Amino acid sequence: MVMMKRKQGLQAGLVLLLTVIGLLTGIGIPAGMGAGVAGASMLEDGARIVRESFNHMRGKSSVSTVEMIIHRPDWERRMTLRGWTKGEKESIFRITAPPRDRGNGTLKKGSEMWTYSPKINRVIKLPPSMMSQSWMGSDFSNNDLAKSDSLLHDYDHYLEGTETHEGRTVYVIRSEPRPRAPVIWGMQRLKIREDQVLLEQVFYDEDGRPVKRLASEGIQMMSGRMFPRRMTMQKVDEPGSYTAIVYKEIAFLDTLPDRLFTITSLRTVRR
Amino acid sequence: MTLRMAWRNLWRNSRRTMVILTAVAVGVFSMIFIGALMAGVGEQMIRTSIATLVGSLQIHQHGYRDDPVVENTMEDPSEPQAALASVRMPDARWSRRVRVSAVAGNARHSAGVSLVGIEPEREAAVSFIGGAVTEGRGLSPGDPYGILVGRALVGTFETRVGRKLVLMSQAADGEMASRAFTIAGVFRAELEATEKQFVFVSLAAAQEMLGLGEGVSEIAVLLPDGADPDPVARALAAALPERYEILTWRELLPMLTAYIEMNDTFTAIWYLVVFIAMGFGIINTLLMAVFERMREFGLMRALGMTPGGIVREVLVESGLLLAIGMAAGNALAVAAVAAIGENGIDLSAFAAGVEYAGMPRVIYPALSFAGALEANLTVWVLGLIVSLYPALKAARITPVSAMARV
Numbered sequence: 001m002v003m004m005k006r007k008q009g010l011q012a013g014l015v016l017l018l019t020v021i022g023l024l025t026g027i028g029i030p031a032g033m034g035a036g037v038a039g040a041s042m043l044e045d046g047a048r049i050v051r052e053s054f055n056h057m058r059g060k061s062s063v064s065t066v067e068m069i070i071h072r073p074d075w076e077r078r079m080t081l082r083g084w085t086k087g088e089k090e091s092i093f094r095i096t097a098p099p100r101d102r103g104n105g106t107l108k109k110g111s112e113m114w115t116y117s118p119k120i121n122r123v124i125k126l127p128p129s130m131m132s133q134s135w136m137g138s139d140f141s142n143n144d145l146a147k148s149d150s151l152l153h154d155y156d157h158y159l160e161g162t163e164t165h166e167g168r169t170v171y172v173i174r175s176e177p178r179p180r181a182p183v184i185w186g187m188q189r190l191k192i193r194e195d196q197v198l199l200e201q202v203f204y205d206e207d208g209r210p211v212k213r214l215a216s217e218g219i220q221m222m223s224g225r226m227f228p229r230r231m232t233m234q235k236v237d238e239p240g241s242y243t244a245i246v247y248k249e250i251a252f253l254d255t256l257p258d259r260l261f262t263i264t265s266l267r268t269v270r271r
Numbered sequence: 272m273t274l275r276m277a278w279r280n281l282w283r284n285s286r287r288t289m290v291i292l293t294a295v296a297v298g299v300f301s302m303i304f305i306g307a308l309m310a311g312v313g314e315q316m317i318r319t320s321i322a323t324l325v326g327s328l329q330i331h332q333h334g335y336r337d338d339p340v341v342e343n344t345m346e347d348p349s350e351p352q353a354a355l356a357s358v359r360m361p362d363a364r365w366s367r368r369v370r371v372s373a374v375a376g377n378a379r380h381s382a383g384v385s386l387v388g389i390e391p392e393r394e395a396a397v398s399f400i401g402g403a404v405t406e407g408r409g410l411s412p413g414d415p416y417g418i419l420v421g422r423a424l425v426g427t428f429e430t431r432v433g434r435k436l437v438l439m440s441q442a443a444d445g446e447m448a449s450r451a452f453t454i455a456g457v458f459r460a461e462l463e464a465t466e467k468q469f470v471f472v473s474l475a476a477a478q479e480m481l482g483l484g485e486g487v488s489e490i491a492v493l494l495p496d497g498a499d500p501d502p503v504a505r506a507l508a509a510a511l512p513e514r515y516e517i518l519t520w521r522e523l524l525p526m527l528t529a530y531i532e533m534n535d536t537f538t539a540i541w542y543l544v545v546f547i548a549m550g551f552g553i554i555n556t557l558l559m560a561v562f563e564r565m566r567e568f569g570l571m572r573a574l575g576m577t578p579g580g581i582v583r584e585v586l587v588e589s590g591l592l593l594a595i596g597m598a599a600g601n602a603l604a605v606a607a608v609a610a611i612g613e614n615g616i617d618l619s620a621f622a623a624g625v626e627y628a629g630m631p632r633v634i635y636p637a638l639s640f641a642g643a644l645e646a647n648l649t650v651w652v653l654g655l656i657v658s659l660y661p662a663l664k665a666a667r668i669t670p671v672s673a674m675a676r677v
Contacts, residue, residue, distance in 0.1 A: 180450075
């Protein structure tokens with residue numbers, strides 16, 4: 001009941017905003033905002049918010065230094081990685097510390113992934129059987145990385161409501177997989193702040209029970225945009241186990257050279 | 272005459288005769304009964320394996336058996352199908368399948384499985400999946416999104432009928448193929464490993480998901496129970512080019528074949544061991560009897576019996592003994608097989624260990640005429656041979672030395 005009021009409140013607010021903008025720019029808004037049109041607008045808004053957030057979080061291209069902390073009840077492992085991303089589809093990560101793992105890397109182009117280990121001097125293309133296994137020992141799966149843009153293509157996003165966080169409005173979005181989309185989740189729920197920062201992403205199974213949760217903390221200005229200092233992926237049923245990504249530094253760029261995202265680049269150890 | 276004398280001689284010391292009769296009967300009984308049990312286990316394992324998708328023989332693209340990947344698909348199944356039509360195989364049924372390794376996953380679990388694309392109506396006649404669905408429904412022909420999952424896998428994945436299962440595998444063009452199937456039904460199989468290993472979809476769905484067009488991975492042929500697959504396999508190999516490999520179940524299941532052969536060897540050794548034990552008993556008893564009757568033999572020699580006659584006498588006695596023992600042993604074995612045959616021997620208490628060995632949980636004995644004949648012949652022939660020793664000893668007595676014994 002409260003949810004509906006909030007939705008209607010939000011819609012009323014949006015209508016008002018759009019009407020004002022419409023009047024200012026001369027675009028007409030249909031007078032009757034009935035349930036059907038409201039539903040469609042919920043979908044459009046949801047999709048738009050998700051896409052904008054995705055672009056914001058990913059940037060056109062980025063270079064980052066990241067510390068990955070893999071924490072379990074009785075041990076913890078830390079790795080430092082250097083990562084380059086370009087667009088939605090290309091990324092390359094390389095471990096720089098500890099010395100034991102130094103030089104290991106993962107390259108992703110489209111839906112294909114390769115890993116490299118200098119110890120065995122082999123580039124291995126990941127077969128489908130390895131896609132559900134963990135990436136570099138963390139709570140992220142190879143699939144999570146490879147299909148990171150699956151959120152945009154395989155789901156319908158519905159704006160459920162709003163909350164506030166640090167004085168800003170947060171959109172709560174329910175993402176349902178499109179029929180026959182090859183995704184294992186039953187549903188995802190996203191919390192996206194009005195400055196396009198992804199605050200939380202919860203993955204649910206088909207029974208509606210949460211399975212894992214990605215949460216952002218320490219949101220601050222980094223390379224000209226609001227970005228979380230730390231993101232933690234955790235299985236809901238195992239609170240003592242998580243993987244945290246701490247952004248030591250990140251730079252958002254317009255573009256990066258293509259030669260960075262090749263297998264040769266994966267093999268070459270860079271400073 | 273010899274026979275009458277032999278018979279009377281047997282019962283002169285009835286207690287001793289009964290003891291040795293019991294030994295022979297028990298020996299023959301154990302040979303036949305244990306042999307039947309082991310044969311039963313072997314036969315059931317063969318039948319289960321054949322039903323678990325192996326069939327009597329299979330046709331593949333050459334190289335598929337060593338590397339069952341999507342690249343080794345038979346692109347034009349009409350060729351082997353034509354060959355199947357041309358070879359004479361009375362009462363044979365065949366079905367075609369796509370079979371690749373895949374990863375099945377849902378929100379909480381993932382596991383490697385063997386994805387099998389089948390034509391449900393044809394497959395029902397060839398392998399176990401036809402009657403194995405216990406919950407939900409079977410696959411309909413051309414079902415695009417239905418999948419049949421084993422009971423054990425459904426348990427491991429904490430899922431149920433109606434939920435989705437995402438399968439990922441490599442498509443024919445090298446790209447990754449994934450598809451969200453909906454669990455249509457749950458099947459049960461003899462072995463838990465089977466339930467965890469196989470998932471079934473329709474042939475059309477598998478072909479579409481993997482971009483195979485009309486290609487299939489294998490064609491399985493089922494011949495009637497007990498038929499020898501080798502001549503059919505040879506005929507098919509002759510009718511098809513080198514590109515295809517045709518393998519019988521013996522070649523496809525080398526472990527099982529080795530097990531059956533080991534069974535046979537073990538049975539032979541068992542027969543030998545039982546016989547040696549029995550044989551010593553026979554020799555011992557006969558020797559004692561012969562020594563006891565030295566004077567009698569001496570008298571017979573003095574009255575004109577030839578040494579050969581004495582040997583014949585002893586052998587006939589021994590032969591009678593063996594015959595009665597064998598008859599009793601056979602009767603016991605048949606009774607035991609009939610008694611157990613109804614319910615089998617239930618090994619469910621050792622289910623985990625038995626499962627590991629691939630054996631069925633309830634074993635039924637399989638009495639065969641050949642097996643029983645083997646056991647009987649062994650006892651009869653070897654029994655007579657060992658009786659020669661006391662017989663010859665008896666024959667070498669001279670009347671004088673016999674009389675000298677008191």
